[in-house]
Amino acid sequence: MNQFDIIVVGGGVNSLVTASILGQSEKKVLLLEAQNQIGGLASTTEFAPGYKCNLVNDVVKWIDPRVLKKLDIESHGMELFSPDVVRIALDTDDQHILFHRNADQTTASISTHSEKDAKAWKEFTIYIGNLTHFLEKLYELTPPKLPDIGLKEALSMRTMLTPVRKHGIRGLVDFLRVVPMMMPELMNEWFESELLRGAISAAGIHHITLGPFATATGYNLLHQHVYSDSVFHNAHFIKGGTGNLAETLLKSAKSNGVEIRTSSTVQSIDVANGICNGVTLEDGERITTTKVISGLDPTHTFIKLVGPAELNPSFFTQVRNIKYRGSVSRIHFALNSLPEIKGVSQDQMGTVFSVSPSIKYIERAADAAKYGCIADDPYVEFTIPSIINSNFAPKGKHVLSATVQYTPYHLRNQTWSEELKVRLKNNVVHVLENYIPGFSTQIKSSAVFSPMDLEDKFGLTEGNLNHGEMTLNQFFFMRPTISSAQYKSPIENLYLCGPSTHPGGGLHGANGFNAAREILKL
Amino acid sequence: MSAVKNYDAIIIGGGHNGLTAAAYLARAGKKVLVLERRYVLGGAAVTEEVFPGFKFSICSYVVSLLKPNIIRELMLPKFGLELLPLESTFTPLENDYLLRTTDEDQTYREISRHSPRDAETYMRFGPLMGQIGMAVRPILETIAPNAIRPSLADLGAMKKLLNHFKTLSDEQFEYLTKLMTMSSADFLDEWFEFEPLKATMSASGIIGTFMGPRSPGSAYVMLHHYMGDIDGAFRAWGFQRGGTGAVSMAIACSAKHFGADILTEAPVEKVIVKNGRAMGVVLENGDEYQADKVISGLDPKLSFLKMVDESDLPSDFVTDIKNFRIRGSSGKVNLALDGLPNFISLPGDGPHLRGAISISPSYDYLERAYDDAKYGNFSQEPYMDIIFPSVIDPGMAPPNKHVMSCFVQYAPYDIKGGWNDQKREDFGDAVVNAIARFAPNIKDIILHRQVLSPADLEATFGLTEGNIFHGELTLQQLFVLRPAAKWADYRTPIKNYYQCGSGTHPGGGITGSPGEMSAKKILRNW
Amino acid sequence: MSYGNQFKAHTQLKLSPFFERTSRLNESQEWRRWSGYLAATNYELTHENEYFAIRTKAALLDITPLYKYIIEGPDAQRFLDRMVTRNIGICRVGQVMYTPWCDEDGKQIDDGTIQRLSDQKFRITSAEPNLEWIEYNAAGMDLSIWDDSYTTAALAIQGPNSRTILNAVTSDSLNNLNFFWMMETRFGDIPISISRTGYTGDLGYEIWMDPKDALSVWDLLMDMGKPFGITPTGLQALDMARIEAGLILLDVDYISSRHAIVESRKSSPYELGLGWAVKMKKKDFIGKKALEAELSRGSKWEFVGIEIQWAELENHYRNVGLAPGLPGTAWRTSTPLYKGNKQVGYATSGCWSPILKRYIALAHVKSDYAQSGSTLDFELKVEHYRKVTPAIVVKTPFFDPERKRSCPQ
Known part of the structure; x- marks a missing residue:
């Protein structure tokens, strides 16, 4: 008799969601996290004495409403801070574009750059908002097993088309048209201002390795705006730090009877004759169970923990062919004082800033990654989380956390070294100096996390934050691979619930929700 | 007073698709008139004696998948269609080369010189792509349904396609999905390791597009080009004796044989539209022709934004056409030579000169060429697909002289500062220099040089922005979305006005397919 | 009348190290392609004498075009056991096993022999190139793989007199060499290995050597074999002998599942009469699940x-x-x-x-x-x-x- 019905490997957002829902359904669940705290990419940690940061994500773009409801998240004490100004696209001439929650206010901000664009803005946000409705429905589904889909499955997927009632077939056609688009194409249809075009394109390349000239960045742009209610660049901070999202889910899981063990590294997922029967920990402890659910990425799960010899050759091929190629770095700066940005008032500082002066600026940064180099003038997105969370820094001091693209995991003719990380930091400081004069003098200390570091710290293969690129070849029934897109792996009793599954990356918990639903179906 | 003549159908543009449509309509007993702006027929598929004694397929230079049923139904061999095989693909490298031929053993041996693993994989890859091509063909051969308001026939066609997809194996379906969405580089990386092989194969995924081999979407273009290899048995992929113009001439002769009238030097000014109905055309010289149906073989921009008034079209359709992506990215350099180039890595004459020569030593080489264009310059070191028509068909040049056809990418239409004579010559120099890297004697044997920038392609052939496919083959411009949703079945919002060019499904290349399917669609409801 | 041509082959095909001899002996000038090599169809104007050499005397065949791979390392046996259907765990050093191997659907990819050269070293032969498949499935295992196709030349000597001829040439007697075993020995000072294997269903041996020794080995055998009727033999005669022996040929009797475009072209070992070579008792191997299912439901x-x-x-x-x-x-x-x-x-x-x-x-x-x-x-x-x-x-x-x-x- 096994002590646990289910073992969940990994303690990220999706793992916690899955564990908690399964616990709610009277399953005996054990969750194993290798780190000494749960949260994965939703961790808050001290990076310099007295200074805290959100390790990876400063904001959440959206949380699956089904998760909020099912686990009654609010009752566990999580509070969102949804700023009025959701993003500021910085301009060297201080004519920044402020993206407000209210589209009309954004229009005013855009009009300094282009009257024409300002006029088109509201329509654009509604256009994008409408298209995301198609994704929202799609995201609730478990992808079908193609090509031999049965009538029953096909019918169960018809909810996918419900947005057609509201937006018409034309809406669906627009959805199908925008998904495969590249940013310049989409922008050519709408806007002329370089700054605005760059700032919007930033959503298309968020956390991916491709540049805005890549086909299907349209899809990533839509992905970032699911449940945004037509608020472009929508973002929410979590009070007390992003780690509080994980803490809340932890509380929920515990209240649902899930046993949580941190600092428990899984050494192997044990498989005999194609059937998974438990895990072995690094300290040699072997825990048997009837089902194992992995929140880790497929390469980590199948190649490292299961081992290639247990995989059938075609599945091994599929896993080996998953594209990761992380290229996002994070840099946290401990600052002596609050940075000053001309043209931005104090009360607007609790937002996301982006350095995206034009599409070509971002594309050039992406070019560097293409040739295996780090960008000299990177795309930088930053927040000052200490404004929202006063406990992040000693009084009067601040933290600035930057997300930097493109800094490829796979470098050519060099490797990730301390020296290169210093160069990367200097590149970022240099870029920020254009907007925050004297920035370099404010820096007390800093911490750089390269994709290599992210791999080491979080077990993210190639440092990819989405557990696999968010591209159309890894979308829906192809995510993470065509034979494992139903949250179920070809190995009996081994499941997946992480961002590698449909609907992909982000701290939204939709993957975990869908995975739990599939497991409970059985 | 200008003459008014009556026809059943008028076709604007004597390109190979327009001629194909004309031939099919004439064959069905319709009275057809083809109006060509230039003095010569063929559109982009044209042969001209640019320099005395030297004949060039100045734009399109190889025949990919000219559909076999068109060849039979229009009796093209009787009218002069003679396709010679292209025997090999030769990729010169710095100190070595890669050669692939039609012989399996030779190709295996050549590739295994570089990578035994790739040689093995290559033998599996070809048949697999063939299979996937087979899987795609029913789509290519289906008239794209109206996605907004499908007819009963459309629904029937869709159901047939869905059933067809259910017959695919899991593996085929997976690769098909990947081919539709990935970059050609990513797709090939899953199979091969030897970079020049991958780069050369990936290059077919960038031809005619404004993408690099690492741009997602290029894998589909690669598949599109693979179609030409599918019917390897009868070698549809090849070189037409006398140049591609002879293909057009064969179709034109067929059309005439069936009774079509063809006028050259007859540029159309406008389609006459009355009450939302096309009535005929008026030429630039004022001549008017009336017809029941008017069919445009021009690209969508010309068909809808120039040939008719915007006011005759619904506004969302006009938006769609304006948004239709048609960026020119390639140029053509035609050289008259006093001999044959001597490649450092494989000196002398040989079978490698009887096929295609691909200047594509690595992904990075292609990507850097693309980067130049992305930021508004022609490629300093461009990708090239070269053939020597005179080696395959000695009639193309005087004895012991040769013609060399270089398809060059990238040359953006929207080049910084615009195209002018100086830029065109600089571009020509860049091309010659890039060849000289691998065959230094090229500079000594050039007798004449013709350089065609995308601007020239537009001016000469009426290809908007010099795009050889009448619009890029990207996912959002395929099938039911080519050129615009609801109007992908060759009809247009104007009654009795139709389209039949490469800007419609299934897209560009010398396939004859859009012309054939358009004619068949028109005849179905006539 | 002969015109006294100095014949020299000009070919794009691969030439075996024995070509220097075989090309001169091939009186019919009939050649076939075998794995990209030029291989003699028959040496004489008809194949009959060569066929009877196999059954009544001794036939000498150049089998260099076979693909050969060396697998070496601590995991070599584990790897082969996972790849092929037979139990390599019980294959002793000096033993040879014939085995098919399959894809995960239990459909046969190829068949060949595995020679256990030492505890951790094996040579596997195959009809088609298999390097990719081998390397692929060796992921995560501690072993090295190298393509031995060009580094080892091979001859087959087949027929009732083959042992006598070899005994006359080798430094060690072959009298105790059992069917499907092999030994290391020498022809004079030339090191060779001899396996008692073949594709004729008769008494016969296969000789594995360094290509640089190929011509000397050929000459020695032809020389010493003359009194015993040694006959250079082509593929025509071999094809008849292997049919008599009931031995299957890839691409003729079945299609590798790696190359079969449609499902119906694929065959399982059970469907190829090789059920005896599928060892269900051993641990998981590629295709086991599917083969188990086939075994229980019947082929x-x-x-x-x-x-x-x-x-x-x-x-x-x-x-x-x-x-x-x-x-x-x-x-x-x-x-x-x-x-x-x-x-x-x-x-x-x-x-x-x-x-x-x-x-x-x-x-x-x-x-x-x-x-x-x-x-x-x-x-x-x-x-x-x-x-x-x-x-x-x-x-x-x-x-x-x-x-x-x-x-x-």
């Missing part, structure tokens, strides 16, 4: 020998006034087999066996019709007209001499 197809009945065949010819027409060489065109009006199978290769005086063939037959002794109708063309003639399912090998396995007392 759709079987691979059998058939014998085309003489009297009826003769009648067909007699009816048109001809003596029975028999294929002079082995054929490889797929030929339908019927039961009543229904096609129930197809023969993939066959020949008139001169030693057995029987017309035999290898065939895929639906399991319901494949039991030994059942009569099927074999399609044949007599003077441009299609006829059917009875063929009886029989056990293979058709020819199985005692000497194949035995050692001298």
